[in-house]
Amino acid sequence: MSLKSIAVVYRKELRDLLRDRRTLRSMVVFPLLMMPLMIVGLGKVTRVVDARARAEIPAIQIQGGEDSPGVLARLRSDNKLRIEPSTADWRQLIADKKIRAVVVIPAHFEADIRAGAESRISIFQYEGEIRSGIAAAELEGLFRRLSAETVQGRLAARRLPPSLIHPFEIRRENAASPEKVTGNRIGGLVPYLILIFCFVGAIYPAIDLSAGEKERGTMETLLCSPVGRTDIVLGKFLMVLTSSLAAVALACLSLAFSLRFGGIGKGAAELGLTHVDPAGVAGTLVLILPVAVFFSAAMFTLGLCARNHREALSYLQPLMFVIVLPAVIGMMPGIELNTRLALVPILNISLASREMLTGAWHWPELALIFASTTAYASAALAVAVRMFGRESVVFRV
Amino acid sequence: MISTHLLTKSFQDRRRGAILAVDGVSLEVRPGQIYGLLGANGAGKTTVMRLLATLIRPSGGSATVGGHDVVRDAAAVRSKVGFLAASTALYGRLTAREVITYFGELNGLGRAQLRARIDQLATDLDMHGFLDRRCEGLSTGMKQKTSIARTLVHDPAVMIFDEPTLGLDVTTARAIVQFVRNCRAMGKTVIYSTHMMHEVEKLCDRIGIIHGGRLLAEGTLQELRQRTGEDDMEEVFIRIIGQREAP
C-alpha cells in the first residue's frame, strides 16, 4: 500500500467527477436545495392543511332528540357546528365525508336526566380523519359541559359543595425543555435525513467509479499500471466517501444557513426545528462517519459486481429499503436504546440520535455503536478490496 | 524479453462451464523482435495478452516478462509493460495531457520528468494540436495517439498490442503499424495479436498461430510457408488450422 498512489488515484477521480454534471447534481445541488425546500414545503403544507380544517365549520346531523328541545336549542346555538337535516343514510354520509359527525340523542333524554335515570349520548365520527375529529370533539365538549351543569344543578339542589364529586384538580405540565421536546419528536428524523444524504451522495460515484469504469473500458487501462489494486480501491473508495460526506455537510450547511437567514423560520418553527440542540446534531454526525464509510464501501462493492450502470442501479436500489426500514423503526415511539439494539446497524444511530438530541448522552452505548459500526465499515471495505482483486469480478463477461 | 512455458488459463463460466481459453502455450520473444499472434475470434489471443500484462493470473504454467515472473512479481512486470488493446479506453472527461500525466504518475514519474516526457511524446506523435482537449471530443485517430502516448509514458521495455488496429481506417491503422515498427527499432520486445493476415506478413519477425487456446505452429513467415507448402498467408493459416481440425 502506498499513500502516494492512493493520492494520485484519488485526485484523478476527484477531477473526473467534478467535471461530471450528474455528480454535481447528486452531490451538491440536491443536498443544497432539498433541505430548505423540504422544511418550507412541509411547514407550509402542515400550516395550510391545519388552517383549512379549522376554518371549515363542520356539517353534522342530529338523530333523535325531538322530545329534548333544550338540547336541540343548545346544538343549534353552537356556531362551530352546521346542522344538516337528518337522513337515514347518515352512516354512509360520514364515510363519504359529506357530513363530519352525527350525534344520536335517545328518546326521553331530557326527561330521563331530570328524573335522574341513566342515559347515553353517542357521537359517530370518521376515526382518524382530522375534520371529523374536530366536529366530534366540539360535540363531545358541548355534552360534557351539559353533563357538568347537570351535576352542579343536582348538587346545588341537595345543598352539597362541588368538591364532593370534584375533590381535587389534576393538571399535566411540561417539565422538559423545548430542546428535549423537539428532540424527542423529531429525533428520529434528523439521523434519517442525514442517512439519506449520506446515501444519495455516495450512490452516483459508487456506480461511476466501478461499473461505469468497466462499461467505458477504462478499468483495464487502469489495471495495466503498476499501482497495487488495493491502492486503486482505496483511492476510489475515498472519493466515494468524500462525495457522501460532502452531501451531508452541504445539506447541514444549507439547513443552518436557511434557518438563520432564509426567512424560512416559520416553516421550521412549525416542525419544531428552531429548538434543535446543536450538540446532538454534532454527535449524530460523528456517529454517521463510520456509516458513511460502510455505505461507500458496500455500494462500491456492489457497483463493482455489476457490468454496467443499469445493473449497478438495480443492485443498489434495494439497499435503499435496507436503510429506510431501520431508520423508520427508529422513529417509532416507545423503542429505546439498549445494549442489544446498539449493535443493530442504522437503527442504533437512529435511536442514539434521538437520545442525544434530547440531551441524554449514554456514553457506553454510544461507544458501542461507534465501535460496532466501525467494525461493519472495516468489513465492508475489506470485502471491497477482496472483490477488486478477483478477476472474475473485474473481467466479468 | 517475454517467455512463457506451458501457459494455461481456464475460466469458470456459469453457462458454459470450464473454458480452456489458453492451453499450454510456450513462446519466446526477444528484444528488438515483433512476435505476431495470429488467431480467429475466440482463439485466446486477448487472454494470452492479459496474462502477460498480469491483468489475470494463469491457472497453470509460467511466464516471465521483462525478467519478472507474472505471478510473483506482477507489479514489477506492469512497470515494464505498455499494454494497448481495443478494450483499453481513455477517460473521456480528462484532457489528453491529463490522461498521460495520470498514467505517468501511476508509474511513479515525477512532475518535472513527466512534463518533459509528455512534451517529447507529443512532438513524436504530433499531438500538440489537441493535447489540452478532452478525450471524449477527440477523433478516433487522436484517441489512438493519446492511447499510444499513455502506453509509452514510462518508456516500457515490453509492448503488448492486442488488435490495436481494430476498427481503424487505413491511414490510422498504417500509422499504428509504423509505430509498432518504431518500437522494434528502439529495441523493445513486442508482441502483437491480430486476426489480419496482411498485418503479420508486413510486420512480424516471428508468427504464432493460435487456435482453441493452443499454439499450433510457430516460426518466421518463411518457415511457415515452407511447412505448409503454401505461399499466401491466408492459405497457410487455413492449412494449419485445418490440420488440427481434420483428424
Ligand SMILES: Nc1ncnc2c1ncn2[C@@H]1O[C@H](COP(=O)(O)OP(=O)(O)OP(=O)(O)O)[C@@H](O)[C@H]1O
Ligand atoms: N473473463 C472470461 N470469462 C469467461 N470466459 C472468457 C473470459 N475471457 C475470455 N473467455 C473465453 O475464452 C475464449 C478465448 O477468448 P479471447 O478473448 O482470449 O479470444 P480472442 O482470440 O481475443 O478473440 P477475439 O478475436 O474475439 O478478440 C473465448 O471462448 C472466450 O469466450
Ligand SMILES: [Mg+2]
Ligand atoms: Mg481479443
